[in-house]
Amino acid sequence: MNCEKIGQLIYRLRKEKDMTQKxxxxxxxxxxxxxxxxxxxxxxxxxxxxxxxxxxxxxxxxEILLGKIVLNETVGGNMKKIQFYICxxxxxxxxxxxxxxxxxxxxxxxxxxxTKAGQDHQLDIEPIEDELYVTSTHExxxxxxxxxxxxVTGDKVFIVKQYPEWNLxxxxxxxxxxxxxxxxxxxxxxxxLV
Numbered sequence: 001m002n003c004e005k006i007g008q009l010i011y012r013l014r015k016e017k018d019m020t021q022k023x024x025x026x027x028x029x030x031x032x033x034x035x036x037x038x039x040x041x042x043x044x045x046x047x048x049x050x051x052x053x054x055x056x057x058x059x060x061x062x063e064i065l066l067g068k069i070v071l072n073e074t075v076g077g078n079m080k081k082i083q084f085y086i087c088x089x090x091x092x093x094x095x096x097x098x099x100x101x102x103x104x105x106x107x108x109x110x111x112x113x114x115t116k117a118g119q120d121h122q123l124d125i126e127p128i129e130d131e132l133y134v135t136s137t138h139e140x141x142x143x144x145x146x147x148x149x150x151x152v153t154g155d156k157v158f159i160v161k162q163y164p165e166w167n168l169x170x171x172x173x174x175x176x177x178x179x180x181x182x183x184x185x186x187x188x189x190x191x192x193l194v
Contacts, residue, residue: 005067
């Protein structure tokens, strides 16, 4: 840990939040002299104080320890670059259109890698007027089901959550060419072209 870099980061974030050393110290129930010491690089926050400090400053603990904020490239929000994350613990679904550090249930998550659906996993897509009617004979049991489907075009994403013991069927407004992503809890993320 580089106390000088950490101190500079704390100082910068405190100023961005328009807070005084005393205000942060009062929130953390410590002395403002301690905050001053950190900002001058004469010491680092104790590990037990990092969760509270990260919440006050609005930054990840890891970035505090690195003493810098890692910024992503601006990608312009192209939905075709969407990445899907599913928490293995609680099943939470999270999406991002660029690089992201995402965690859930206190564990860092990696984006799911999508593979093209083979015959055994393809969904049936039937165009009906200006909609796409999607169905499947895929199992929908508690331990083997499709948890979500997402219709992705260049500027839009439509997500439908699915649950075990439901019949898999839903409709999307047809918006031109895109990909239909869907997640099987046993076999992973698949896609097929629309």
